[in-house]
Amino acid sequence: MPDAAGCWGPEPGADAVVKAAWDALAGVMDPEIPVLSIVDLGIVRAVSADEDGRLSVALTPTYSGCPATGVIVLEAETALARARLDARVSVVIAPPWTTDWISDSGREKLAEVGIVPPPHSGKRSLTAPDEVIACPRCGSEDTRQISRFGSTACKALHACNACLEPFDVFKCH
Template sequence: MIQSYDSANKNQPLIATDRAGQLLEQPAIDRIWALLDEVPDPEVPVVSVVDLGIVRDLSWEGEQLVVTLTPTYSGCPATEFIEDAIRDALHGAGIGNLRLQQRLAPAWTTDWITEAGREKLRQYGIAPPVGSASKRTLLGEEPDVACPQCGSHDTVQVSEFGSTACKALYRCNSCLEPFDYFKCI
C-alpha cells in the first residue's frame, strides 16, 4: 500500500492507495479543504486559494473529486497557475481522478476573502479590502484604508493600479511608506 501524507501532520496518512494508484478510501472533504488551504496564491503567496475564496466547492461524484473554482476575474493571468497548483497538490496527495470546473456566476468578490486571509494580507504589508463590494465602491467613494505598517488612516491613493490590476497603490502620510491596497471588487 502507498500512502500520501498530510503536510500539516506527517504521521497521519491523508489517503491510502493500492499499488495501481487506486484510492482505497476517499479522503473526507474537510481534509481536502485543509490540503487546499496550503496552496498559495501565485501573486500573493502568503494567502491560500482557500483564504481568497477561489475554491468554491468540493464534492465527490462517484470516485471523481470535483473542485469548483471561481477566478478573481475572468482575465486573471494567474488562473491557469492556480488550477495547475491545485491539480499538483491533489495529485501529490494521491487524488488522480479529479475534475476542475470554473463557476463564473456569481462573480468572485473580495467579500469572499476569509478573515484569516485579510489578516495574512495585512501582516504581509498589503491593506485588505475595506468594507464590502457594494455599489458605493462602483460609484467611486474612497475607502478609509489603514496603513498595514503603522495602522494610520491618514493615507492617500497614489495610483489606481498597484503591483497587479486588483490592487491600488497607496502611501501613508504618517510613516511615509507606500503599500498596496487590495481593492474591493
Template sequence: MVSAPTLHASASATVRARTVAAAVVDPEVPVLTIDDLGVLRGVWADERRAVVEITPTYSGCPAVDAIRDDLVLALTDAGFDEVEVRLTLAPAWTTDWMSDDGRRKLREYGIAPPTGRAAVGPIRVALAVKCPRCGSLDTRELARFGSTSCKALYECRACLEPFDHFKVH
C-alpha cells in the same frame, strides 16, 4: 456555485480533497491560500477523482492557470488519479468572500486588506485606507492598479511608505 459533479462523492474523500485544495497558496500573494481569498468555492471527491470549483478575483486574472496547475499537482500528490478544476465566473468573486484570517495575513504582509462589504448600487464613496505599516489614515491612492489588477497602489503620508490595497469588489 455549480451543482455537485456526477461522481459518487464520499464524505471522507471530499474532506481530504478539500483540506488539500484549501492549502494551495495564491501565486500572487504567497501568504494567502485560495481558501483565505474565497477563490475556492467547492470540492467534491470520491476515492480516485476530485472536482474543484474556483472563482478568480478577476475574470482575466493571470494567476488562474497557476492556481489550476497547483490544485492538480497537490491533489494528484494526495492520491487522486483524476482532478478536474472548474472555473466559475458567476456569481463574480467579491472581497466579502475573504476570510478574517486572510485579511489579517494581508495586513501582516504589508497589504491593506479590504474593509467593510462590497458596495451595492451606483454610488461609490472613497474612504480612507489605513496604512498597514504605521496605522495612519493619512493615505492617498497613487495608482488604481498596484502589483496585480486586484490591488491599488497607495502611499502613506505619515510614514511615506508605498503599499498595496486589496480592492473591494
C-alpha cells in the same frame, strides 16, 4: 451549505475524501499574493465527490481575466494528485468572485504583510477619493492613493504622508 464567506466547504460529517481535498487545496498558495492560499482567498467554490469517489473541484478566479488562473488550476491539480486524489478541476465564473469570500484568516494574513484588506460586504468604493484608509505600518490616516493599480490588478497603490511608506490596498469586487 456555504459558510459566512460564501464558500462551499466540507460540512460536518463530510466524506473523508472531500475533507482531504480541502486540506490539499489549503496548501496551494495564490501566485500573486503568496501569503494567501486559494482557500483563504475564497476562490475554491466547491468540492464534491460522485458515487465513484471522483472529485469535482470548482474554482472562481478573482476576475475573469485573471492572469494567474491557469497557474492556480495547475497547482490545484498538482496538490490533489500529490494527495492521491482523483479530481477534475474546473473554472466557474458565475457567480463572480467577490472580496466577501476572503476568509477572516486571509484578511488577517493580508494585514500582517502590510496589505490593507477589503472590508466585509464590499462597501469600499473603488473610486471614492475621500475615503480614509489607515496606513498598515504606522496607523496614520493621512494617506493618499498614488495609483488605482498596484502590484497586481486586484490592488491599488497608496502611500502614507506620515511615514512615507507605500502600501497596497486590496480592491473590493
